[in-house]
Amino acid sequence: MVAAAGWVQPETRTEQIENLVSGVDRYNPNNVGILEDYLYRQIRTEEYDCLANLAILKLYQFNPDLYNPDVVINILIKALTSSPFPDFNLCISLLDQRPTIQNTDEPDPLPTLLPILTTLHNLLQQCRFPAFWALYRSENAESLRDNYTVECVGFEDAVRRVVVHAVVGAFRRISSERLASYLHLDVEDVPEYVQKLGWTVDAGGVISLPSNPDNQPVSTVVQENVQLSQLTKIISHAQTA
Incomplete structure (x- = not known):
């Protein structure tokens, strides 16, 4: 990128x-x-x-x-x-x-x-x-x-970089099998590939990715302040409806 x-x-x-x-x-x-x-x-x-x-x-x-x-x-x-x-x-x-090409034998x-x-x-x-x-x-x-x-030159590696960009933004942990299918690599080749990215692989083949703003969910608390006068109008409207 x-x-x-x-x-x-x-x-x-x-x-x-x-x-x-x-x-x-x-x-x-x-x-x-x-x-x-x-x-x-x-x-x-x-x-x-x-x-x-x-x-x-x-x-x-x-x-x-x-x-x-x-x-x-x-x-x-x-x-x-x-x-x-x-x-x-x-x-x-x-x-x-x-x-369109004209006057040529080549389609x-x-x-x-x-x-x-x-x-x-x-x-x-x-x-x-x-x-x-x-x-x-x-x-x-x-x-x-x-x-x-x-x-x-490097076409497939360039595609894999696109994959890595998406994975970084969506995962904190991902299995080697799943990532291998994304990268079109043999599972046994995945550890060497991800280690070059600075990712870690545990004994079970689960890959951990560094935290970043995209893959780190943050809870959001929404608080609404309704004034008493507004609440009175809502109740009055409901009663007359």
């Missing part, structure tokens, strides 16, 4: 990309190749720059002849692991009027993969992690895995 400042201007963004994202050259179609190269650097290095990727989609929107479905799919894959932030939906909002893979990516995003948003992994590992998502996420 990233802070707002890091989302607006990641430390890994070069001065050249900053000028393209923030300046008037943002809408210059001649610069799309530079932004696409930057995207593929993100794919290879686990970096992420949502605003730069949105700039690509905006250029595609204004210049349909530039449209590259592989680039769009990779942008959505990177945005997928930004959950629970709205990056994926921001990208989708720029695809409503997406063009457009986006119409087939977009429903799968959207469902995967929804499952992450709903914290239905076992269902996410089941779909991601299914035959339906084979093309996504074999042609795209296999090239995206």
Whole structure:
């Protein structure tokens, strides 16, 4: 997860990309190749720059002849692991009027993969992690895995970080079996994984998480002060009703 400042201007963004994202050259179609190269650097290095990727989609929107479905799919894959932030939906909002490839023997893979990516995003948003992994590992998502996420360095680890973020906010204690299903790990691999997070595992395989404002329930006492004059009006109204 990233802070707002890091989302607006990641430390890994070069001065050249900053000028393209923030300046008037943002809408210059001649610069799309530079932004696409930057995207593929993100794919290879686990970096992420949502605003730069949105700039690509905006250029595609204004210049349909530039449209590259592989680039769009990779942008959505990177945005997928930004959950629970709205990056994926921001990208989708720029695809409503997406063009279709003409005069090519290669079919457009986006119409087939977009429903799968959207469902995967929804499952992450709903914290239905076992269902996410089941779909991601299914035959339906084979093309996504074999042609795209296999090239995206650290994709599954990035998904697991989304899971960890949700678990930290919801649990004080969780069984190793349950967490393993969330992380798509073997149960025997869970202790080593959680120890790197600073969590502890007891002899029974129960994992304890540090307390934080989200996973520490606090009782709330609600006290209402009703003046005698108000109570008299309520009683009088009840008698005349």
